[in-house]
Amino acid sequence: MSTRIEGSTAPGFASLAEAFSSAFTGHDAMGAALCVRVAGETVVDLWGGIADPRDRSPWTKDTTSVIFSCTKGLVSILAARLVQDGLLDYRTPVATYWPEFAAEGKEEITVADLLAHRAGLSAPRDLLNVEDVIDWEVVTGRLAAQQPLWTAGQGYAYHALTHGWLAGEVIRRITGKTVGQYFDELIAAPLQADAWIGLPRGARHKVAHLRAGTSLTALVAQQAAARVAGEIDWTERAMTLGNAFPPELVDATGGFNDPRVQAAELPGAGGIASARALASIWSSTVVETDGVRLLEAGTVADATRPQTEGTPIFGGQPPFPRWGMGFQLPSLAREFLGPASFGHDGAGGQVAFADTTHQVGFAFLTNLMEAGPDHRATAIVDELRRILRK
Numbered sequence: 001m002s003t004r005i006e007g008s009t010a011p012g013f014a015s016l017a018e019a020f021s022s023a024f025t026g027h028d029a030m031g032a033a034l035c036v037r038v039a040g041e042t043v044v045d046l047w048g049g050i051a052d053p054r055d056r057s058p059w060t061k062d063t064t065s066v067i068f069s070c071t072k073g074l075v076s077i078l079a080a081r082l083v084q085d086g087l088l089d090y091r092t093p094v095a096t097y098w099p100e101f102a103a104e105g106k107e108e109i110t111v112a113d114l115l116a117h118r119a120g121l122s123a124p125r126d127l128l129n130v131e132d133v134i135d136w137e138v139v140t141g142r143l144a145a146q147q148p149l150w151t152a153g154q155g156y157a158y159h160a161l162t163h164g165w166l167a168g169e170v171i172r173r174i175t176g177k178t179v180g181q182y183f184d185e186l187i188a189a190p191l192q193a194d195a196w197i198g199l200p201r202g203a204r205h206k207v208a209h210l211r212a213g214t215s216l217t218a219l220v221a222q223q224a225a226a227r228v229a230g231e232i233d234w235t236e237r238a239m240t241l242g243n244a245f246p247p248e249l250v251d252a253t254g255g256f257n258d259p260r261v262q263a264a265e266l267p268g269a270g271g272i273a274s275a276r277a278l279a280s281i282w283s284s285t286v287v288e289t290d291g292v293r294l295l296e297a298g299t300v301a302d303a304t305r306p307q308t309e310g311t312p313i314f315g316g317q318p319p320f321p322r323w324g325m326g327f328q329l330p331s332l333a334r335e336f337l338g339p340a341s342f343g344h345d346g347a348g349g350q351v352a353f354a355d356t357t358h359q360v361g362f363a364f365l366t367n368l369m370e371a372g373p374d375h376r377a378t379a380i381v382d383e384l385r386r387i388l389r390k
């Protein structure tokens with residue numbers, strides 16, 4: 001039985017509705033949304049499926065969802081805007097803004113190192129629990145005091161969750177505002193976007209319930225079986241922080257389904273938004289959108305210079321991502337539209353990005369989390385590329 005798709009497409013973009021509908025094939029109780037803006041105008045706004053598999057409630061035009069590491073893209077926009085406003089320099093040591101960070105030999109680590117996953121703090125040495133991670137001062141204090149896992153700047157490893165606290169604390173020290181407050185003031189409120197880093201109580205009813213799909217649960221089991229007893233798997237700890245999150249990041253009531261986690265400001269992976277909001281935000285980084293232009297062309301060019309690529313320090317299987325100043329850049333792991341794209345994807349299948357050549361803002365969200373290679377969003381992006389090249 002095919003999933004009912006609602007919403008609209010502009011002339012010339014109808015085939016994206018077909019690609020979006022195909023993303024549901026073979027996936028039971030999945031919900032998703034897709035929004036695309038071109039030159040500031042909305043050309044695709046679609047949604048369908050199940051927002052909460054527990055009661056089969058439908059995904060509606062107002063449904064939001066946890067966006068996981070797409071949040072890092074939003075935080076990178078905030079950092080780029082501070083650079084544009086002359087308040088932040090990528091090449092300055094982090095300790096200039098956050099003096100306590102200089103502990104344990106970290107005085108030379110730059111903001112660029114921090115944003116590009118080279119800071120050596122991809123996971124905590126101490127095990128954290130949920131109560132720890134919803135307390136900003138606890139996590140930032142631990143990271144500031146921690147000795148790096150490797151010599152900073154000499155290699156990288158994906159800072160899956162710690163990235164948000166590290167970048168967010170720099171933002172807090174400069175602005176005097178929490179990262180969630182600054183995000184709302186600079187981005188969400190001007191665009192009237194349903195997007196938060198720290199979900200307000202009044203918006204809880206809009207949030208989709210997350211579920212781990214079969215490919216994700218199989219991958220987690222495979223990784224657990226391959227783990228060497230007595231050795232710390234730093235890549236796994238980067239995702240779980242020890243005891244804070246399950247390896248899949250969600251379970252029936254915990255992980256990123258936990259209302260406490262959703263309400264906390266977790267700028268590495270805890271953002272919540274609609275696809276419509278994300279597409280508008282990314283659009284506004286490359287073209288005026290709803291009266292808002294967040295970043296100048298020169299700011300984007302500086303922020304998207306490649307900083308990190310290749311094999312991570314803890315190994316892994318290619319293809320590997322690439323990053324600029326926190327922004328994920330096109331790679332074999334995530335191609336986006338092409339060389340002029342920048343953004344960030346997120347665990348389970350989320351994808352959000354901008355493209356300067358085509359003046360695109362794109363967002364695909366789903367609450368059914370699968371492991372890669374996940375072709376749901378990729379097939380949609382491929383079709384959008386074909387349309388724009390006509």
